[in-house]
Amino acid sequence: MSTAITRRPAAVPVAARRPARWRTSGTHWALSLAGVATLMALWWIGGSATRYVPPIGEVARALPGFLAQPEVWTAVGITTLRVCGSLLIALVLGIAAAAVMRRDWFWGKVMASFIGFAMAVPSTIAALLALFLFRRAPIGVFLIVAFITFPFVATVLRQGMRNLDAKVSEMGDVYRLTGAARLRHLVLPQLAPYAFSAVRNEYAHAWKVVVLAELFTVTSGMGWQFSQAFDRFQLTEVVLWLLVFVAILLISEYLLIRPTERFVLKWRVS
Numbered sequence: 001m002s003t004a005i006t007r008r009p010a011a012v013p014v015a016a017r018r019p020a021r022w023r024t025s026g027t028h029w030a031l032s033l034a035g036v037a038t039l040m041a042l043w044w045i046g047g048s049a050t051r052y053v054p055p056i057g058e059v060a061r062a063l064p065g066f067l068a069q070p071e072v073w074t075a076v077g078i079t080t081l082r083v084c085g086s087l088l089i090a091l092v093l094g095i096a097a098a099a100v101m102r103r104d105w106f107w108g109k110v111m112a113s114f115i116g117f118a119m120a121v122p123s124t125i126a127a128l129l130a131l132f133l134f135r136r137a138p139i140g141v142f143l144i145v146a147f148i149t150f151p152f153v154a155t156v157l158r159q160g161m162r163n164l165d166a167k168v169s170e171m172g173d174v175y176r177l178t179g180a181a182r183l184r185h186l187v188l189p190q191l192a193p194y195a196f197s198a199v200r201n202e203y204a205h206a207w208k209v210v211v212l213a214e215l216f217t218v219t220s221g222m223g224w225q226f227s228q229a230f231d232r233f234q235l236t237e238v239v240l241w242l243l244v245f246v247a248i249l250l251i252s253e254y255l256l257i258r259p260t261e262r263f264v265l266k267w268r269v270s
Contacts, residue, residue: 054236059243066240072225076244079210079221082138086145087199087206093146094153094198101154102161118151127213134217141213141221148209153198160194189267196261203257204249211245 040056047055066072100111126144134140164187172182214223222241229237 052235054239059236059239062236062240063243066237067244072244075220075222075225076248079207079214079223080248082141082145082210082214082221083203083206086142086210087149087203089142089146090150090153090202090206091195091199093150094157097150097154098157098161101158115151115154118147119155121148123148123209123212127209127216130213131216136218138218138220140217141210144213144217145206145209149202149206152202152205156194156198156201157191160191164190192264196257196265200253200257200261203252207245207249 043053044056046053047058097111097115101108101115126148130140130144134143168186168190169182172186177185210221211223211226214221215227218224222245226238226241229241
């Protein structure tokens, strides 16, 4: 008589049962923590070996009192307003420029040449020109940052406009969609990924250019506070302002821009 031999299914390793995105996310966070740990180690070595880098302990002790100063948050608010206003102007100008450059006609070529020129202008030179043109008027910061950032926005959006699906446009013709409905349901969903890519990249760029412009053109904001601390050779305060600057960029990137992008583009098939 034969006996049936039953085999238990082999246990699947826990790591194999985890979704791939969990493993990818874990690797991403591990590499991020490793990078932060490396920076902290270099900071500790620099603070111990030289007198030009404030030690970590000194900066940590000064941080609570620094954040408790109302002047700090006033400067942060002024710079944030300038960044958001400049980026909004750059987005509007970028959309208009991309629409003009979409077609290879006379004005499209003229606009493309101007975009190439604007992208080649260094940020420092632009900030100095703003100082000569606007003296110390705050409007100079808005205009010069918009001038520096909008060419990059226009370039990305032009690529998105050129990649619009012709079949989707034909579907709109079949259903006889009006101009507003076509823009809302057919054009904007296709341009949204490009718009978020442009905003995400130029947001960090705008912060850097705003701070640079504030160094030269105005007497308010984080850039001006940087220059004041550096002129007084208060290196600890310089590092504190740098930490606030980096924290604002990271918090807004991971807690505001990326979640908003995922929410708006959740209809896309991953």
